[in-house]
Amino acid sequence: MIPRQFRFILALAIGAGLLSACREEQQAAPPVPPSVLVQPAAPADATGLSIYAGEVRARHEADLGFRVGGKIVARLADVGAQVQAGQALARLDATDLQLNVAAVRAQASAAESDLALARADVERYTALAAQKFVSQAVLDAKTTAAKAAAARLDQARAQLSVSGNQAGYSTLTSDRAGVVTAVLAEAGQVVAAGQPVMRVARPEEKEILLYVPEGRLAELRAARALMVNFPAQPGLKLRAALRELAPAADPATRTYAARIRLLESDPVLQLGMTAQVALASAPAGTGIKVPLAAVIERGQGPEVWVVVQGKAQRRPVKVDAFLEDGAILASGVAAGESVVAVGAHKLVAGQAVRPLPLQNLGK
Known part of the structure; x- marks a missing residue:
């Protein structure tokens, strides 16, 4: 029979051996590579489209005051x-304006009386001067006074006209x-x-007002065609062209106002309607399209990451255009390569990864 103290020591030894075996087994297990979501790079569509939201506005509108x-x-x-x-x-309350008209009218009436008196003095002193009862200097003074009275009357009449206009305003x-x-x-x-x-618009000629970020100005200027559709009128599409682009950005939003002229019209369009302006910007049949999030910037220019034989590789790229649903690359990635669509900024070159198709997310 094994003494009690030896049984306790034996149990400890067995337990230590089991723990050591488990530790060795865990250390021997290979690490599981992180999963990354990938999407195959594809040739760009025949025409790349950028979509901008805008509003139907009248081309001619004015703020009245x-x-x-x-x-x-x-x-x-x-x-x-x-x-x-x-x-x-x-x-407006025109009380003060009408009182001003009355005051100026009274001044004009007084100026008329002064002029009549001055002219009468000139006639009287002309007769006296002819008889040598007054000197020529006195007659000249009366003549000058009459001219001054006539000028004051002209001034009063002009002020009366201005006051009348202001009352009408x-x-x-x-x-x-x-x-x-x-x-x-x-x-x-x-x-x-x-x-x-109040703001009054002439609705017969309509256009689209939209705001463009500074990074898209060149794309808008170079757009080969503009097409406008309206969420409130499904199926309605109108051709358009860039009419005006603001030379300076809005200081609050840092965007540039652009006015798009509609080359066609439709009576169903109403001012204030939401419009979507599609820009055909990418040349037909060129470039490789990848997800927007796949293009990252870490201080060495734009780049994407691809998975080759289970390992991550960095690829410097040249971006032709950023679209609403992806980016068009001019170089750096070939069609069919597995591009890391999400989380590329966490990868290092040569890192082992497990690619998962992006479309399978959530299934």
């Missing part, structure tokens, strides 16, 4: 209202037939001269 400042007492048109040339859109009218697209001030608001109150 009062030519004098004051308090708005009435707004006479709403957004969407069709207006005619000369139609009243809003009115208390009513804001449309200078063209169109549609009100925005109301920028309300009744009760005090506005300065020239401050926009």
